[in-house]
Amino acid sequence: MTFETAFPVWNKLNSSQKNRLLDTLITRKVEKGTIIHSGAINCTGLLLIKSGQLRAYMISQEGREITLYRLFDYDMCLFSAYCIMRSIEFEIIVEAEKDTEVWVIPAEVYKNIMDESAAVANFTNEVMGTRFTDVMWLVEQILWKSLDKRLAKFLYEETLIEESNSLKITHERIANHIGSHREVITRMLHHFQNEDIVKLSRGLIEIIDEEKLISLLED
Amino acid sequence: MTFETAFPVWNKLNSSQKNRLLDTLITRKVEKGTIIHSGAINCTGLLLIKSGQLRAYMISQEGREITLYRLFDYDMCLFSAYCIMRSIEFEIIVEAEKDTEVWVIPAEVYKNIMDESAAVANFTNEVMGTRFTDVMWLVEQILWKSLDKRLAKFLYEETLIEESNSLKITHERIANHIGSHREVITRMLHHFQNEDIVKLSRGLIEIIDEEKLISLLED
Numbered sequence: 001m002t003f004e005t006a007f008p009v010w011n012k013l014n015s016s017q018k019n020r021l022l023d024t025l026i027t028r029k030v031e032k033g034t035i036i037h038s039g040a041i042n043c044t045g046l047l048l049i050k051s052g053q054l055r056a057y058m059i060s061q062e063g064r065e066i067t068l069y070r071l072f073d074y075d076m077c078l079f080s081a082y083c084i085m086r087s088i089e090f091e092i093i094v095e096a097e098k099d100t101e102v103w104v105i106p107a108e109v110y111k112n113i114m115d116e117s118a119a120v121a122n123f124t125n126e127v128m129g130t131r132f133t134d135v136m137w138l139v140e141q142i143l144w145k146s147l148d149k150r151l152a153k154f155l156y157e158e159t160l161i162e163e164s165n166s167l168k169i170t171h172e173r174i175a176n177h178i179g180s181h182r183e184v185i186t187r188m189l190h191h192f193q194n195e196d197i198v199k200l201s202r203g204l205i206e207i208i209d210e211e212k213l214i215s216l217l218e219d
Numbered sequence: 220m221t222f223e224t225a226f227p228v229w230n231k232l233n234s235s236q237k238n239r240l241l242d243t244l245i246t247r248k249v250e251k252g253t254i255i256h257s258g259a260i261n262c263t264g265l266l267l268i269k270s271g272q273l274r275a276y277m278i279s280q281e282g283r284e285i286t287l288y289r290l291f292d293y294d295m296c297l298f299s300a301y302c303i304m305r306s307i308e309f310e311i312i313v314e315a316e317k318d319t320e321v322w323v324i325p326a327e328v329y330k331n332i333m334d335e336s337a338a339v340a341n342f343t344n345e346v347m348g349t350r351f352t353d354v355m356w357l358v359e360q361i362l363w364k365s366l367d368k369r370l371a372k373f374l375y376e377e378t379l380i381e382e383s384n385s386l387k388i389t390h391e392r393i394a395n396h397i398g399s400h401r402e403v404i405t406r407m408l409h410h411f412q413n414e415d416i417v418k419l420s421r422g423l424i425e426i427i428d429e430e431k432l433i434s435l436l437e438d
Contacts, residue, residue, distance in 0.1 A: 066358075
């Protein structure tokens with residue numbers, strides 16, 4: 001797919017805007033594990049994912065992480081260009097969870113076009129609304145769902161993303177996703193194993209009773 | 220103040236847009252305690268606060284509340300018009316915390332103008348970014364701050380909002396603000412009283428050692 005077909009409001013741009021985008025756009029390949037954006041990396045630009053998977057997370061002063069949302073093919077990453085959004089006063093970190101290829105739109109180029117084009121501004125609005133919705137779900141989760149539900153939900157979503165019931169993931173990594181501690185996750189996973197929901201082996205979590213896992217998700 | 224001076228991008232509107240706004244705008248007075256918007260009340264419209272104070276909160280299935288943010292004079296409430304923002308998929312409740320007067324812009328009128336005007340779309344974006352920032356702060360609080368810090372922060376902010384060290388507020392109400400239970404708040408307030416930070420009496424919390432309260436806010 002080309003950038004022209006992947007960028008949702010391409011047809012609403014005038015030719016000057018199209019040219020400015022194409023002239024400044026770069027394609028970047030990043031390996032799994034690369035930090036693409038963080039508070040310390042200055043205004044990376046807007047990222048449109050060509051292929052791969054990104055994770056946006058935040059980190060506490062003590063180094064605890066929590067996943068805010070994930071981005072997949074053709075999703076747009078806004079907050080890597082937070083310098084052009086003056087009302088955004090939080091920092092997130094974006095890392096590649098898989099080998100990923102992105103189109104990078106320089107922040108200033110995007111901002112100029114957004115200032116001219118109501119279509120681009122409204123599209124940006126919509127993307128922000130989607131991320132906002134993700135974060136509001138997260139607030140609900142951490143406030144009102146117990147850890148067993150959050151862990152079950154995370155494992156279930158992983159099986160969908162990976163299209164597999166065998167998950168190669170460490171307990172530390174899961175803790176970082178759902179904002180918990182490794183020890184707590186290990187204890188809960190052993191509880192799930194005793195309930196015959198999962199089977200644990202070195203670096204691997206196998207979902208052996210998906211129905212039971214799903215039943216945990218219900219209120 | 221008139222709507223024309225209170226609406227931040229008024230000067231960037233053309234005369235047709237100005238007329239449509241002024242022709243459909245209504246002013247509404249609501250008493251303290253009124254629910255202005257909830258999932259059940261269909262798309263109230265955009266609210267610009269003329270005077271007063273609004274609280275936006277969410278509520279769990281079990282009826283527990285948590286304050287997301289508060290709005291003051293000349294703040295804009297977007298999510299009371301969530302029907303025009305199709306990527307927003309969460310529901311909030313907005314209530315008047317004080318006697319409040321708002322300008323109500325009908326959702327459809329605003330949407331049409333936002334579709335035409337990059338200035339209005341970008342302004343809307345900025346407002347959403349501000350609310351997003353508020354919610355991200357909240358996520359940090361509930362994930363990584365202990366309850367004593369959250370309570371101290373809430374009390375301190377209340378003294379600033381009310382411009383008084385004597386707060387007329389129930390323990391139940393505080394619990395609803397910070398997503399806790401009444402019993403837990405009462406226990407913590409008694410702990411604060413034993414530490415000579417506050418003095419409790421019927422329906423009243425008096426901050427008697429502001430310095431000590433502020434010291435709790437520090438990490």
